[in-house]
Amino acid sequence: MASSHQEILRTELRWGAVMGVLVAGILGLIIYAALALHISPPSNVERIDPKTLQLSDEFTEQNLGTQVSGDGRVTARIVATQYAFLPPCVAVPLNRPITLRFASPDVIHGLLIAGTNVNTMVVPGYVSQVHATFTQPGETPMPCHEFCGLGHSAMLGRVQVLPADQFKPDAQGRVACAKH
Amino acid sequence: MATEPLDLTPEQRAAEDRTFRRGAALAVGVVLVAGIVLGFVVLPVVQGASVGLDAWSAICRAIGVQPGTPIARQPSSEAAATPVSQVSWGPATLGALRNGNVARGAQLSRVCDACHGAQGLSSDPQFPNMSGQTAYAIYKQLHDFRSGARKNYLMSIVATYRSDQSIADLAVYYASRQALQHGSIEDPVAANLAVRGDPARSIAACNACHLGNPGAPVETPNLIGQHKEYLLNQLQAFAHDTRHNDVYARMRTISTALTSDEMERLAAYYAATPRP
Known part of the structure; x- marks a missing residue:
């Protein structure tokens, strides 16, 4: 166990380098996710009063769901509440950029759509906004991933990704999920 | 076991400390500069571009010298509010319930006795028992009958012209009463x-x-x-x-x-x- 001063220093530097590589690797992954996959915390700060959310213009019950505006932009407005999403099923177009806007009238919820960059908390008092493009057709679950109370485990929404020929807005530009 | 002496001369130690200080300072500097470049330049510029923000304003916003959220103003929704209930649980409502007058509620409840029973327990199973219900639930339903959010041939009429405070008094009165004890079933x-x-x-x-x-x-x-x-x-x-x-x-x-x-x-x- 001959440990010269030099050897000790070398060992320390080697381990230091290993830790450095680990930290750099993890940071690299985060940066890659942020730049290439657009996965990052929402940078958008927009406040909304949770006490009067259902009395508000935008998040009133009838305005929820997916809507195509006159200029062709697609916006889905979804309320996360104890213990369901409204609408329970969100229709979105395939391969077309859309904006998802979430709000909560009660407690902190969260949601995640697997295989996409949609992963956000829904904090009462704020609008959570996510830009996304869905590239896989079909139906995906959208579970609440932030413990929101005793019914949390049943809080499961759905997302239907519809190809262009099935994504048909009605006269008001609204699109609903296809019935099974 | 031959061991080399670990203790160095003061000169050797000073030289080694200098090297270490330089190395550490360099490492911290590199991390700091990389962090600044990533956080204030690379990430804002790339992510800003995806929502149509030019590089310079993206950087200014990241540093905080230029205000501006939301990034992309949404097409403001043209929808008008069509709430399914007018009740909101703000300080006014909660205050009315907190200051609810049980004695006044008891007086007001005489009108309700015919259907909901003198004890707040109804004999006709169509009409709900009121005793033991929460004050919030009763307040919300009476308010909804009054606003038309909930409709019932009797309650819509009875609830009209009741003030918020009367509704709150009734709510706290019934909430203060004992509910009926029932048996239990296995299902x-x-x-x-x-x-x-x-x-x-x-x-x-x-x-x-x-x-x-x-x-x-x-x-x-x-x-x-x-x-x-x-x-x-x-x-x-x-x-x-x-x-x-x-x-x-x-x-x-x-x-x-x-x-x-x-x-x-x-x-x-x-x-x-x-x-x-």
Whole structure:
């Protein structure tokens, strides 16, 4: 166990380098996710009063769901509440950029759509906004991933990704999920 | 075992400390510069570009010298509010309930006795028991009858012209009264839905909200000891959308997922469940 001063220093530097590589690797992954996959915390700060959310213009019950505006932009407005999403099923177009806007009238919820960059908390008092493009057709679950109370485990929404020929807005530009 | 001496001369130690200081300073400097470049330049520019923000304003906003969120103003929704209930649980409502006058509520409740019973316990199972219900639930329903959010041939008339304070007084009066004690029934199907729900069908456990749990929506009524007929009527009304004053369709969503057999069982289960 001959440990010269030099050897000790070398060992320390080697381990230091290993830790450095680990930290750099993890940071690299985060940066890659942020730049290439657009996965990052929402940078958008927009406040909304949770006490009067259902009395508000935008998040009133009838305005929820997916809507195509006159200029062709697609916006889905979804309320996360104890213990369901409204609408329970969100229709979105395939391969077309859309904006998802979430709000909560009660407690902190969260949601995640697997295989996409949609992963956000829904904090009462704020609008959570996510830009996304869905590239896989079909139906995906959208579970609440932030413990929101005793019914949390049943809080499961759905997302239907519809190809262009099935994504048909009605006269008001609204699109609903296809019935099974 | 031959060991080299670990202690160095003061000169050697000073030289080594210098090298280490330089190395550490360099490492910290590199991390700092990389952090600044990434956080204030690379990330804002790349992510800003995806929402149509030019590089310079993206950098300014990241540093904080230029205000501006949301990044992309949404097409402001043209929709006008069409709330399913006018009640909001702000300080005004909660204050009215906190200052509710039980004695005045008792006086006002004489009008209700004919249907809801002198003790707040009705003999006709169409009409709900009121005693032991939460003040929030009663306030919300009376308010909804008054605003037209919920409709009933009798209640819509009775609730008209009642002030917010009268509604609050009635609510606290009934909430202060004792509920009826009931027996209990064994029904594994209903018990399972009540206690566990059915996550596969997005049905949350009824008890998650309806057992007076703090943390659930405040207006959720107690179901225990309520009449079976009344409960079943309400479940069916929600399922057929003839009653729709549940904020954000909480009950409409769940009741459409329930089968009529399950509704029947749940109504019987809650009617017979004793209070904890």
